[in-house]
Amino acid sequence: MIDEELVQLLTPEGERVQNADYESTLNGDEIFGLYRDMVIIRRLCNESTSLQRQGQLALWAPIQGQEAAQIGAGRALAPMDFTFPTYREHGIAWCRGVPPENMLRLFRAVSNGGWDPQKYRHSVPTVVLGSQTLHAVGYAMGIQRDGAEEAAMAFFGDGASSQGDVLEAFVWAASFNAPVVFFCQNNQWGISTPSSVQSKIPLYHRAHGFGFPGVRVDGNDVLAVYEVTKRALDSARVGGGPTLIEAYTYRIGAHTTSDDPTRYRIDAEVEVWKHRDPVERVKALLAREYKVKNSDFDDVAAEADAMALQLRDDVLAMSRPDPLTMFDNAYAAPHPLIDEGRRDMIDLGISEGSL
Amino acid sequence: MATTTMTMAKALNEGLRKALDANPKVLLMGEDIGRLGGVFRITDGLQKDFGEDRVIDSPLAESAIVGTAVGLAIRGYRAVCEIQFDGFVYPAFDQIVSQVAKLHKRSDGAYKMAMVIRIPFQGGIGAIEHHSESPEPYFAQTAGLRVVSCSTPNDAYWMIQQSVAHDDPIIFCEPKSRYWEKGEVDLEGPPSGLFDAVVRREGTDVTLIGYGASMKTALRAAETAQAEGVSIEVIDARSIAPLDLGVMAKSVEKTGRLVIVQESPHTASVGSEIVAELTQRCFYSLRAPGVRVSGYHVPYPPTRIEEDYRPTVDRILDAVDRVMGFES
Numbered sequence: 145m146i147d148e149e150l151v152q153l154l155t156p157e158g159e160r161v162q163n164a165d166y167e168s169t170l171n172g173d174e175i176f177g178l179y180r181d182m183v184i185i186r187r188l189c190n191e192s193t194s195l196q197r198q199g200q201l202a203l204w205a206p207i208q209g210q211e212a213a214q215i216g217a218g219r220a221l222a223p224m225d226f227t228f229p230t231y232r233e234h235g236i237a238w239c240r241g242v243p244p245e246n247m248l249r250l251f252r253a254v255s256n257g258g259w260d261p262q263k264y265r266h267s268v269p270t271v272v273l274g275s276q277t278l279h280a281v282g283y284a285m286g287i288q289r290d291g292a293e294e295a296a297m298a299f300f301g302d303g304a305s306s307q308g309d310v311l312e313a314f315v316w317a318a319s320f321n322a323p324v325v326f327f328c329q330n331n332q333w334g335i336s337t338p339s340s341v342q343s344k345i346p347l348y349h350r351a352h353g354f355g356f357p358g359v360r361v362d363g364n365d366v367l368a369v370y371e372v373t374k375r376a377l378d379s380a381r382v383g384g385g386p387t388l389i390e391a392y393t394y395r396i397g398a399h400t401t402s403d404d405p406t407r408y409r410i411d412a413e414v415e416v417w418k419h420r421d422p423v424e425r426v427k428a429l430l431a432r433e434y435k436v437k438n439s440d441f442d443d444v445a446a447e448a449d450a451m452a453l454q455l456r457d458d459v460l461a462m463s464r465p466d467p468l469t470m471f472d473n474a475y476a477a478p479h480p481l482i483d484e485g486r487r488d489m490i491d492l493g494i495s496e497g498s499l
Numbered sequence: 500m501a502t503t504t505m506t507m508a509k510a511l512n513e514g515l516r517k518a519l520d521a522n523p524k525v526l527l528m529g530e531d532i533g534r535l536g537g538v539f540r541i542t543d544g545l546q547k548d549f550g551e552d553r554v555i556d557s558p559l560a561e562s563a564i565v566g567t568a569v570g571l572a573i574r575g576y577r578a579v580c581e582i583q584f585d586g587f588v589y590p591a592f593d594q595i596v597s598q599v600a601k602l603h604k605r606s607d608g609a610y611k612m613a614m615v616i617r618i619p620f621q622g623g624i625g626a627i628e629h630h631s632e633s634p635e636p637y638f639a640q641t642a643g644l645r646v647v648s649c650s651t652p653n654d655a656y657w658m659i660q661q662s663v664a665h666d667d668p669i670i671f672c673e674p675k676s677r678y679w680e681k682g683e684v685d686l687e688g689p690p691s692g693l694f695d696a697v698v699r700r701e702g703t704d705v706t707l708i709g710y711g712a713s714m715k716t717a718l719r720a721a722e723t724a725q726a727e728g729v730s731i732e733v734i735d736a737r738s739i740a741p742l743d744l745g746v747m748a749k750s751v752e753k754t755g756r757l758v759i760v761q762e763s764p765h766t767a768s769v770g771s772e773i774v775a776e777l778t779q780r781c782f783y784s785l786r787a788p789g790v791r792v793s794g795y796h797v798p799y800p801p802t803r804i805e806e807d808y809r810p811t812v813d814r815i816l817d818a819v820d821r822v823m824g825f826e827s
Contacts, residue, residue, distance in 0.1 A: 282570020
């Protein structure tokens with residue numbers, strides 16, 4: 145079941161666990177902050193699923209079950225770090241300050257990205273999985289050349305761990321001692337393919353073969369994810385090189401709203417993981433150890449509801465872009481075929497825009 | 500005019516040196532490009548002068564060469580990636596077409612994908628398989644990329660510098676069979692814009708368009724034809740994507756006849772695009788259908804017989820005869 149080397153600081157029941165290598169450094173207010181992040185991102189995610197079911201989004205990739213992995217990692221980042229996500233890193237985007245409505249522009253099919261990646265230091269979503277790990281390594285090589293104490297972090301999953309690009313990224317990161325952290329959310333399923341098909345050994349063991357450390361952390365334990373990620377980032381920033389973190393977690397929902405997980409996995413497995421819920425265990429800790437009142441939890445829920453309503457309004461207000469915008473930013477410099485396309489569209493009356 | 504004679508290989512080397520000098524954010528990356536100076540010695544001596552942080556000997560992984568160049572571009576660097584041989588670019592194909600070509604768009608302009616991907620291309624060196632291919636049509640078809648090719652040392656020297664300074668990603672195709680041929684290089688200033696086609700030889704009867712290694716063959720064909728009384732205007736496309744169709748159309752309007760020479764197979768090729776565009780633009784000037792002289796639609800052959808695959812002077816002259824003899 146759970147690997148004995150799994151770093152865990154909080155049991156599913158919210159009891160503290162002593163770990164020889166890691167201890168939680170967060171105070172009650174900070175832990176409450178992580179709880180708030182997780183509640184909000186779960187609520188926004190559920191709202192997005194509803195929006196898709198109501199025909200307002202083309203697709204949605206839920207993160208239910210992975211909130212601790214993403215919020216723990218996201219809050220361990222320093223402002224100047226740079227993150228490279230897939231399309232499922234809504235919790236990371238939230239921590240980087242990306243406005244929720246921007247996260248949905250891709251899924252509303254009004255943009256191929258959705259936010260300014262340089263502003264939030266959070267790259268645009270990568271759909272061809274694995275590619276982004278190389279971008280993170282290249283960015284980290286830039287950090288090295290600038291002599292900056294910053295780190296890059298690449299997000300991917302157990303499915304993408306089989307991609308050649310991820311393995312090439314491991315080789316390069318090791319060869320150049322790049323300040324990069326590879327954060328693999330092993331959510332057990334790559335659509336319908338179980339992680340056992342992707343790897344015959346625990347994924348974090350792979351790092352050792354490439355010559356850098358690998359750690360498996362309980363991905364449903366936000367305190368452990370935070371500490372493990374923070375240490376890996378701290379090490380990378382000061383020349384310690386790359387680390388692979390395997391956040392061992394579970395995708396409670398479907399791969400995307402186009403998926404039907406009942407075709408390939410049994411309810412009993414999902415039920416086991418529901419008992420390991422990442423939000424409930426922190427809530428239990430906060431109530432017991434920090435005497436957080438029910439009314440405080442209720443306030444967070446109300447805040448999340450209000451944000452969900454706002455998100456809904458913002459999404460419904462996203463209208464079809466002017467077709468001429470497809471020509472914007474295809475190239476950085478003027479290009480004759482772009483001019484030709486714009487002219488054609490205007491001549492045909494598809495858009496009234498001006499050249 | 501300060502000119503000097505050098506090989507194309509040396510001109511590329513000097514051009515890269517100038518690019519490294521001009522901008523500290525310029526980096527070179529590739530397999531064996533540092534201590535060895537590259538398998539063709541294009542980067543000879545550059546690591547010694549600019550250091551291992553700027554002239555980077557990479558692991559053997561083309562997708563990573565290009566993929567890390569993307570990350571470097573996001574950080575504000577300009578990587579010049581060397582792909583060792585044309586046939587080795589395909590492991591990087593996904594990064595080039597799905598990431599390099601699209602990230603400026605995907606980021607709504609926040610990222611500049613300023614990088615150059617150098618590919619020694621075309622055949623003629625008697626190599627084994629995967630060392631003689633013409634992959635440029637794949638890239639010419641992809642929106643977001645630009646594709647150029649040099650055919651002279653002067654162009655090599657200037658086009659590589661212009662490419663490094665450009666803000667869009669550029670696939671830079673180097674005709675490896677011409678690396679060791681010498682020519683005049685004007686050190687004062689570039690002969691033309693990076694995306695300009697140029698007339699290499701003026702003529703009145705047929706317009707002959709090519710690029711890269713085919714240019715030398717095309718010019719020889721024009722000389723031979725001249726002796727037979729046919730005047731061929733030879734145009735070096737230089738930029739494969741976008742095409743400088745204005746220069747080409749002007750010539751076809753004058754000659755009324757069009758022949759393309761290229762080493763890639765002709766299906767969905769650069770030549771196909773040129774013929775289609777010029778047929779539309781110059782329909783009433785054309786006195787014969789445009790003809791493509793290309794590689795055959797087969798995997799690049801064993802190089803003992805590659806000269807029967809690559810366009811030769813004879814095959815070009817045969818096409819010239821056909822357009823000259825066409826009667827509507």
